Amino acid sequence: MNTSLAERPSGTPPVQRKPPRPDLLHLVMVGAVIATLVSAWAIDFAPTTLLNGLDEVAALLERMVPPRLDDPGRIGVLAIETLLMAVLGTVLAAIASVPLAFMAARNTTPHPAVYAVARAVITFCRAMPDLLFAVLFVRALGIGVLPGILALALHSIGMLGKLFADAIEQTDPGPREAVRSTGVGYFREMLNAVVPQVIPSWIGTFVYRIDINLRMSVVLGFVGAGGIGFALQDALRGLIYPRALGIVLVILVIIAAMELVAIGVRRMLLSPTQSDPRRDRIARIMFSGSIIALTIAAFIALRINPWSLVTWVGPSVEVFARMIPPNFGALGGALFDAAAQTVAIGVVSTAIGVVLSIPVGILAARNITPHVWVYWLARGWILLVRAVPELILAVVFVAALGLGPIAGTCALAIGSVGFLAKLVADAVEEIDPGPLEAVHAVGGGWWKTLFSAVIPQAMPAMVGSSLYLFDVNVRTSTILGIVGAGGIGYLLFESIRTLNFDVAGAIVIVIFVIVYAIERLSGWIRSRLV
Structure with a gap:
């Protein structure tokens, strides 16, 4: 998929576009x-x-009014759980996407075969819906937040890996040549010459993806993958529509607040001031510190054992292996x-x-x-x-x-x-x-x-x-x-x-x-x- 306006997080420069071909446009x-x-x-x-x-539809909406929250404490906990799932899933995806992006960028990949494999992984993660990942992980790992976090992380790699790699391919080769002339190795060259150029783009993409993952994490509870969606599904199954509307309103507030925060963060981080570079540096340090703090809070509040981020592979591979050979008949x-x-x-x-x-x-x-x-x-x-x-x-x-x-x-x-x-x-x-x-x-x-x-x-x-x-x-x-x-x-x-x-x-x-x-x-x- 080509990088388009739809994929470009706000805060990056607008793309110059050529006029569409009239004949092909009419045909389309x-x-x-x-x-x-x-x-x-x-x-x-x-x-x-x-x-x-x-x-x-109007009759159903009438049955939802007035909205109510029967257990505000539980809904609040689930709302916080949903937000932390989105943050942790995005952080894990970003960590995995950085090395994958260097392998998937034409100007930094160590070998064409590595490039092909990295691009295939990114394409697969992007093509498979997040809820599909969640269904499979719930079956492999059981009901809980871990399947939801893993589903968000894997699906996010499809976007983050691609846009991170695109940013690397658009970097200026001059700094790389200068660093390479000093005799440093591949990793030092990437760290000193490429990373500083792509950090602003990566930050914008990362913040944008948190916004997307918050919306995604809301519905993961429908398949038992944690979050506030589980409470909503429970209310709908019980035909308790006023309670369902109350939960939907909570979801609206969470997502709207997150979007406003995301807009503010992008403006603060992606609008550098030439007169005060120290302010920009402080802003990025504060942002990094906030993400680290939220990640630690997610592990604690969601009761995620860091070791489970490794042990999930075995049970999941076992479930996925049972799909082979596929039965089309x-x-x-x-x-x-x-x-x-x-x-x-x-x-x-x-x-x-x-x-x-x-x-x-x-x-x-x-x-x-x-x-x-x-x-x-x-x-x-x-x-x-x-x-x-x-x-x-x-x-x-x-x-x-x-x-x-x-x-x-x-x-x-x-x-x-x-x-x-x-x-x-x-x-x-x-x-x-x-x-x-x-x-x-x-x-x-x-x-x-x-x-x-x-x-x-x-x-x-x-x-x-x-x-x-x-x-x-x-x-x-x-x-x-x-x-x-x-x-x-x-x-x-x-x-x-x-x-x-x-x-x-x-x-x-x-x-x-x-x-x-x-x-x-x-x-x-x-x-x-x-």
Whole structure:
């Protein structure tokens, strides 16, 4: 996957983009429309279906009001547990990703074979959904926070390893040549010449990943991997909807607070002051100290034996080995029907998400929004939607609309608004102000400015981000079946629950092939358009 705006943590310089090729862009748009119509037909999704289900959704929301917390102390403990899981999982992933990144960067890898293996590991970790890792680790290690932490860590390596390696490949070779001329070895050369150049980028990526992992850790409790998601799942299973809404509101507060903290940290660490380099150094020392303190607190509060970070390998390998050889014949055509349904859910939800997200994203851009109140309303809506993980939305829609792909499609479509609208807003805020001023100078109004100066400049970023959203939605749709929202996830969960690991092995391979194929396809299209 190419590094895109969607993968670029805020705080890094904007990317200069070339205009998209009109002929290929039109071809992609026509293909997207055809794929959406075919996918909607395949899963029996129609606007009337959704409109008819709005009454059920409204009735479910009424049953959730007023929200309540029956055991605030326990919920508070689980909330802290969720935050510490996210921090510890990200720290472990960063520790593993640093050496992996040096092996996966073309300009620092010791051998082409090492490069190929390192890139394969990164790709595998990125392609496998975190909840899939969690399901397997729970089966291998039992219910608890350790499977959740390991799942977050392994999945995070897919992002951190790739972006760390990309940062290394973009370093200036001059300092390396100067250090090498002194006769030092490979490790001293990397430490003295490469690491200082990549630290700012690595910090931004690390902070961004903590934000992502906090959202992920919320839903790991659905499969017994610790965190506040376990309490939410318990409330939903018991049909105690006011308690479920109370927990969801706690989750919203946690994620919103974490996002604000992340924004502040990125601004403090990634906006150096030439006049006061001492301040920058102190800020980074404080950040490092805080991460170390939180990591130690995580080991203590979560009761994680450091030795368990080594001993997990044996039981996990034993479970994973039981998936080989995979049994593709047990499910027959149902396996590939479920796989096709997963892709269809991803296609339809992405199409709906794009249609809903672009207007919201434009209104949430500070340089183009028609009024400051519109800006804050749009930004608030984006923050609210982003704070609710798609799996929780899927649970709500399953309860309101029933089992099946319609619930999964609705959940992903709404989740897409929070994901894509933010990227669109950020892209619009980074456009060149010159064309906007030119339109204003000739008396052009807001709509004229939008269509003449804003959309043409932001189109490459919108296309790239939309393709990346499709990639993300297909990954997410592979696990929505765990809560009955359609797709291949239900078959996977059932095969593991019934100890049919050879069948689970076949499903895992199919999931990997789907996600990897979609990733390569969307990456290829982005490379031609963006």
